[in-house]
Amino acid sequence: MPRPAVLSLVVLTMFLRPAHAQRANRAVYIDNQGVIRWKDDKREVALFGANYVLPTASDYRAAGYLHADRKAMIDEDMAQFARMGWDGLRLTFWGDWEASDSAGNLLANDHLDLLDYLIARAREHGIYMLFSPIQLYGSNWPDALQDTTQPGFGRRFGKARMGTEAAAIAAQVNYLRQILNHVNPYTGVALKDERAIPFIELVNEPWHHPEDLEGSVRYINTLTDAVRSTGCAKLVFYNVSQDFRIGEAIRRSKAQGVTFGWYPTGLNAGHELEGNHLRAVDTFPDMLRPELGRLPRIVYEFDSPDLRTGTMYPAMARTFRAVGAQFAAMFAYDMLKTASRNLGWQTHYLNLVYTPRKAMSAVIAAEVMHRLPRLRSYGPYPENTHFGDFRVSYDGDWSALTAFDAFLYAGSTRATPPDPAALRRIAGYGSSSIVTYDGEGIYFLDKVRPGVWRLEVYPDAVPVGDPFEPPSADKIVTRAISRAWAMTVTLPDLGAAFTVQPVTKGGRAVGRSERGRFTVTPGVYVLSASGSVDSTTLPARIGNVGFTEYHPPPADTLAPSVQSLTAPEYLAGRDAELGARVVESTPADSAVLYIRPTPGGTGGFYRGFVMHRVRGYLYAATVPASVLREGPYEFVITLCRGDSFLTFPASSHSKPTDWNYHGQGSWKLDVVSPETPLRLFTPGVDAARLAFTRIGDAGRRGLFRLGLSGVTGRPVFHLALPVDSSGWSPADYTASLPIGSRIRARRETLARADEIDVRLRGLGPRQILYVTLSTGWDRRQGGGEAATARDLTGWSACSSPFGERTASR
Template identity: 45%
Template structure:
């Protein structure tokens, strides 16, 4: 009897200890650690393997899901991340119609994930209701059992039965006991926060109704004895700030996707202009409430310079916890199988990984509320630097030196430097590989070096996901590394692995975890052409390509096909990474279009690309096949900025959301069915419901085309637009936008039949330029901020990045603003 009482008292005491929360909010809404009252500042990612498409992706890769969780949480720890959002599709996959919790594999994996994160001191935000169909992108499965199947998203906030179902589910999942930790979720100490529902339908016109809904869910959570800090979404509609202020929740949750979502290809252009400011975080209505970021990412962007700039702005806005969406599992990362528009893995996206590590330090080292000005003044902040030109983010502190791309910056303090993480080379590490590496100081003369595999970029990762399309391949190649640090000056040949180095000598070596994953052989050799499509006669020509295989090729050659027949073979030189390069003087060539091949000698055979045949141009049996192509032109040959060679799917345009209804599409014109681009807008009249100006614009990236000419030596005289107006539209704007967001435009007249319109470059004046694509959730200005300022800087063609065509209400009388449209066949620069 006494033994029974003692056991129960012990369990009760243990439960009290388990239920002790680690954080609290003070009177100002600041989240603080209870142990020392210091401010909380946490950074990491969403991790979605237990549910939805990531759950299925693991099966496509035949992975052991629990092993995958452990592998990926090790990556979180290796990157010094300490935040995790548990985005859980319980409303679709873990309840019945009435919101009763279902015990199944999804829940078991959530429990496992919580336990693995807890082991590594990673702190969590629980979001148990997602509101988006768990069957995306396949949409062919019918495994959804949950209440979301019966209650549409827009009914969840006001339908009484739907609210009771949500209350029931929240109570049950928080009282669910995790078999891996022995604790109920409400008592898991490292779950710091609960966000009731992900991106709910918001009704800012009914603030009392929304307050009632939020407080109902709050009461359900508190009824379980859960004392965790609670949060509700504001960025789905910023008009909800008053409801959050009046509700009982401790804070608001925010998101940011500056490049929109699911563009379907890698975005080009200066992304720093899109992450310059997030003014909505400073809304006075949110004063006294804590703020966290539940999702953000530099979508459709593989480069490593965006994350620190975004977190810099989060800190200005008071954010204390930020998790990007989402972390790609190690085993699915080669195909980017999880989420089309996002792509992040420590091994397979090395530059973004270092950028994410730097962002975590921004969260820790930059004070809340600190303001560093706007672009470009804010490119250097504290110990941090971001650079679009260098595709670089950088942390240069006394103890840490991190860089996401090759840098010439010298470490601030070599004697106190203890941690290095990088991609490429720097003044302290010269490395010919393409993967991420770490150096951690153990003593004055001893360092631990961790080298991850080379990464081959085989395809654009942002196309539609497909389990059979490999976008990145890891390669375990022998590489040279030169390390130059106090007490350690050495040159060594490294393979992926962990090395202990002391006084320039190798002390020990061990293999990386999951090494076998990096050694799957390539099925075939691949070549990625990185050569321009146009060269100017009389100037040096550089041909560049990357050659991917399981080993270094014996030789790579360029075969230039001559006109009308014959060829010239030119050996290519190996560079860092997988690059091969040939600098060629072809002054003897006439101005014309030319074709060429790359030949890769593998040892067993010589393959000719792009067709991948074994038939070389200098052999008697060569036959016609696919080639690469370029034009050799004079400095004054018209330069095409937009034409039939450009896909309309890669052209950005104004979206229709609380703004004029805009359409953009590809059309065929005339009897010859010439491809062209049509921009139409139903009504440019002012409307009180619009959140953007009365404008419709399409914007096309031209930075790669401009780079084909030496614009410092020759300047264009005219922009030639071949176009015509629709429905009597007689005017449009042509705008050239530079990499800093300054616009230089002119109004041009349209006829009702196609014609060539010449716009003198001398007539271009500072003009508002549309910042496209428009971000989600509508944080950014519609116009590039720089284009709205007064500036006298003349257009510098060497940094021109976009050409835009706009239909704008200011062009037309108020009685003539409906059904405006323009069809553009091509745009050229004339010299």
């Protein structure tokens, strides 16, 4: 079998000042139907991107923890915005805390300078901005709560007084006038006249007072008048989603549109969520309230917090268009230099390099905003998983755009473009009918001309920790590893044998594909059907990206690591496949899994089983049934390189079969009989991973505590619903726990299970508990099946036969 050409490329980081970029300088207006349009061609505006917070607050400090050059960070991050096809950005600026004094006078400092620089760089990349100059919340959250040095009026007055106290309002008016009159030294244009900023959001998440209609209108008008007093003609927006009762005040005010935010999976779970959340983004009915009828809509913040899926962003963008939104900004983009640690915002995580599946879904979501019509609904889940040229699939954790001109996919997919010969843009994570790729990074293919394509490949993003746990500057959660991987490109105009040419100074043809297959390392390449390409014939830019522009992450220098991916239980009498993620920059010669009965049980020696690579960094070993009898087991994994050995999880420099092996750590699993009951919920272990119905604006916090059973002495789960002074209490409250991972290895025997057993007691009258197994959320029937327990008094074991379950949605 012919061996594919191996291409190695050392890529230089190039910070280009684009001379011929499609600069963001178009003007907008609102038509008589409340639709924002471009003045030059009268087409509807539709913009998508993210909040970017580097100039102030926690992201500013995060860059400092790593001693990074903040302006260089802006350069590379704005290039990534453009590379993702984004054309929107929210300027989330804590000027009320960090770039003003207590009376609202603008301070010329590093924060303001970085804001100016960001505006200039974003403008050069064709990015339009929503300016949000007053944040209200403390800029010292969450890592600098003891810092009391912020000079601004936001610190002086606090959020609660901003909309009602005369001095606080006067400070806001003063500040708005000064910052809008401020001339950006990098562009020579005052912010009030900057066309790349068509929208102003007066205040971020204000403390609404809907009970005071006249006072609310007066406050909004006062801030709007401050903007207009500078001669600024930008479109003025005001937040509605903090309390939708403020809608009538906005309608009566001088504000021209509304902003709203959406976090359908809650905030700050403290760990990565599991399960299918697509049903939660079917619709956003509050944005269709009649009082908002002809007001333009902007999504100032959105995310699916604590998730890294490839499905949620396109589905959310579909709903944004269904309620008429014309601008949407995810919160908040992780800077390339800090994204390996998710150092900025714990519950949010998005970066082109470090979250490639999620980033690719954000690329697709931008196209959803650009291509779907406003105010069209696509029905409820799961019917709405196919909308226009877009698809989302929970089963495979992928989304895709399959259009004539573009084929984009977040996750390996069997979806196919209607006409491969018509494609001009391909981008993906995983493999497809056009690109087969073994690596775990994102890649882009852009057509330059017939028979010539630009290929851009990023390093593998390999998770080594939960990014949604509390962050630290010295804790890496995702590694970016540059490895050589095979890639096959199947495009009609390239054919089966094409030149693969690295884009470097004086670059030359270094290899040809064989049947479309070649081996590639991260970097930028030209693929040509007719041989080497003269670099002088190549365009300076592809869209808003420089042709040679490439911003790789810092080189990975960490030691090897191994993560167990095994289930907690396996069946006796069956072969068991045990998996792990083996993370190292250069593959070991071999990996061996060693397993034995847990000492103290039946005892025994470790037995080794060679692991094989499944794909990427995933390895597996098959342990035969003859080795696995009922009981507890422990196992370790040894990486072998020549005569050197490294055994995990203890990182011991020996192997378990050595006479002097002294590794202290191991992973555990149980081997059980098919008749052994499967425990679905253990309070002491599972309570911290429950997801709850959101009550108010405090995220999805659990209203529970753990106690100890007077019978068993083991932890019990205590849940009490709140009751306010008026006697109000939620009509229902839901706690959910994904259990797919723990039942996967027991799937063979689940069909024979005949009941659910719950041990519980009620603490008051009329107690009703519904236990629902959601077996079909991702399938056409939706919902699952539910069992009901009523009037619970005293501890008792409640059993519900499966045959008595009822359909649940």
